[in-house]
Amino acid sequence: MLSNILQSATATLNSIFLGRLIGVKSLAAVSSFFPMLFFLISFIIGLSSGSTVLIGQAFGAHNDRRMKQIAGTAFSLSVLLAIAVAIPGALLTKSLLMFTGTPPDILTTAESYSRIIFLSLPLLFAYLVYTTFLRGTGDSQTPFYFLIVSTLLTLIATPAFIRGWFGLPQLGTDGAAVSGIVANGVAFALLLGYLAWKRHPLAFDREMLRDLNPHWPTALAIVRIGVPTGIQLVMVSLSEIAVISFVNHYGSDATAAYGAVNQVASYVQFPAISIGIAASIFGAQSIGAGRIDRLGAIIRSGVALNYAIGGALIALVYAFSWVILGLFLTSQHTLLLAHQLLAITLWSYLIFGNVAVLSGIMRSSGTVLWPTLLSIISIWGVEVPVAYFLSSRIGIDGIWIAYPITFITSLTLQSTYYFRFWKRREIKALV
Numbered sequence: 001m002l003s004n005i006l007q008s009a010t011a012t013l014n015s016i017f018l019g020r021l022i023g024v025k026s027l028a029a030v031s032s033f034f035p036m037l038f039f040l041i042s043f044i045i046g047l048s049s050g051s052t053v054l055i056g057q058a059f060g061a062h063n064d065r066r067m068k069q070i071a072g073t074a075f076s077l078s079v080l081l082a083i084a085v086a087i088p089g090a091l092l093t094k095s096l097l098m099f100t101g102t103p104p105d106i107l108t109t110a111e112s113y114s115r116i117i118f119l120s121l122p123l124l125f126a127y128l129v130y131t132t133f134l135r136g137t138g139d140s141q142t143p144f145y146f147l148i149v150s151t152l153l154t155l156i157a158t159p160a161f162i163r164g165w166f167g168l169p170q171l172g173t174d175g176a177a178v179s180g181i182v183a184n185g186v187a188f189a190l191l192l193g194y195l196a197w198k199r200h201p202l203a204f205d206r207e208m209l210r211d212l213n214p215h216w217p218t219a220l221a222i223v224r225i226g227v228p229t230g231i232q233l234v235m236v237s238l239s240e241i242a243v244i245s246f247v248n249h250y251g252s253d254a255t256a257a258y259g260a261v262n263q264v265a266s267y268v269q270f271p272a273i274s275i276g277i278a279a280s281i282f283g284a285q286s287i288g289a290g291r292i293d294r295l296g297a298i299i300r301s302g303v304a305l306n307y308a309i310g311g312a313l314i315a316l317v318y319a320f321s322w323v324i325l326g327l328f329l330t331s332q333h334t335l336l337l338a339h340q341l342l343a344i345t346l347w348s349y350l351i352f353g354n355v356a357v358l359s360g361i362m363r364s365s366g367t368v369l370w371p372t373l374l375s376i377i378s379i380w381g382v383e384v385p386v387a388y389f390l391s392s393r394i395g396i397d398g399i400w401i402a403y404p405i406t407f408i409t410s411l412t413l414q415s416t417y418y419f420r421f422w423k424r425r426e427i428k429a430l431v
Contacts, residue, residue: 001274001309003131003144005267010154010183012263014176016327017158025106025252026173033097033114046230047077048132050222053364055136056281060288064201071133071202072211073218075126082125089118101248103255109173116177123181127188133202136281142194150187157182228372229363239379243387243399250396257337260328264321264342268313268349275306276356283364299361306353314346341400348404351411358414362422370417378410 018026051074058066089096093115094107102110131143157179164170171178195203202208247258279302286294317324321342322335329335359371383406390398 001271001278003140003147003274005270006144006147006151007270010151010180011266012327013151013155014158014180015259015263017162018173018176022162022173025256026109033110033117046228047074047081047222047226048129049229049363050074050224050226051129052132052136052277052281053225053284053366054218054221055133056138056284056364057288059137060285067137067201068207069211069215070218070222072208073214074133074222075129075208076212076214077219077222078125078129079122082122086118086121089121090115093118101245103248103252106252106255113173113177116174116181120177120181120184123188124184127184127191130188130191130202130204135277136284137202138281138285140278142191146187146191146194149190150183153183153186154179225363225366225368228368231372231376236375236379239384242384243402246387246391246399247396253331253334254337254396256329256331257334257341260325260334260338261341261345263328264317264324265346265349268310268317268346269352271313272306272310272349272353272356275302275309275353276360278302278360279357280360280364283361287365295361299357302357302360303354306357307350310350310353314350317342317346337396340397344397344400345403348407351404351407355407355410355414358411358418362418367422367425370421371414374413374417375410378406378413382406382409 051070054070055067058064058070094111097107097110097114131147134140134143158176160166160168161171161175161179162173163175192204196205244255244258247254279298282298283295286292286298321339325335325338325342329338359375362368362371383402386405387399387402390401392398
């Protein structure tokens with residue numbers, strides 16, 4: 001959870017630097033790109049989730065050789081797919097941004113920033129997928145320590161590249177993208193060095209190099225678990241593209257407000273996601289060890305933690321919302337829009353966290369099809385049409401109202417499937 005909060009902090013720092021050192025249009029330019037980026041990389045995220053389930057089960061069965069085989073295969077697939085996304089993304093950046101209705105006054109800035117991010121995807125995903133492997137073994141501390149390194153480097157490098165300090169080139173908005181490449185590259189290199197020094201089972205050694213030649217039965221298992229998750233993330237990202245196109249209709253101030261609130265909401269959303277991931281990892285390890293009886297306790301603990309921690313965070317954000325949003329935004333009109341969005345949506349992330357725990361446990365057994373379908377139904381059957389309908393009737397607030405309606409629908413559907421079907425089936429390890 002601290003790792004996810006720190007990742008949010010990195011993005012937040014970049015947003016604050018952009019908003020304060022350059023202005024609202026710079027923040028809006030970066031915000032307009034994130035839904036498109038998420039769409040293009042979501043399939044790779046799905047594959048890494050498939051590898052996490054398999055690594056967790058292999059770890060629970062104390063099978064180090066199998067763990068390494070899974071990691072090598074997943075690493076190769078992820079990097080190759082990242083390259084396949086990076087090249088067309090860099091070539092088609094302007095067309096993609098125009099497709100989502102990016103306001104003309106920020107299009108050039110958004111295009112330059114987005115192209116740099118696209119080209120950095122192979123490095124970014126090599127780093128992220130490796131930290132995913134470690135978390136699959138229950139080791140969340142090692143990725144956290146190296147995330148601290150990358151965050152500190154970002155804190156120094158982002159304003160330095162934006163303003164051209166210490167003899168560095170003055171890159172403006174592009175400086176936030178370049179600083180991320182530098183920070184992630186250094187942190188990843190140090191992580192690999194540390195794992196080699198510790199002789200960790202997942203160290204990038206000669207055995208791992210041999211395993212980069214994909215083991216196709218393992219690849220198929222990763223794909224079978226990961227593809228539905230990837231499709232779900234694709235559908236989520238497409239819905240966000242639809243939503244950002246609705247928001248863009250109200251101008252760059254609305255786009256900047258949307259971006260600022262997404263930064264704030266991530267501090268509530270990512271802890272909820274991380275509790276769901278933890279539940280999935282513990283579930284996979286329990287299944288691998290043949291301890292199916294532990295799954296009920298894992299769910300109860302995850303749901304309780306979600307409401308306790310998420311509720312405390314939401315209360316703090318509501319109490320200091322004007323101050324927090326003021327870190328990103330200087331325009332009073334934009335600040336008011338952001339505050340409206342936050343007030344309407346933030347509480348509903350508790351429901352989102354509950355869904356994350358339930359679906360995480362089901363995915364830990366390899367059950368991904370129905371949780372994915374139910375999530376897609378919630379997003380495209382509820383979120384997008386409700387956002388469109390309400391925004392056409394009551395204005396921009398209608399877009400914000402669609403979020404809690406969607407989360408409530410998703411919890412209802414996932415809970416029904418869990419209690420009526422999944423809980424009654426036979427659960428077996430996949431490795």
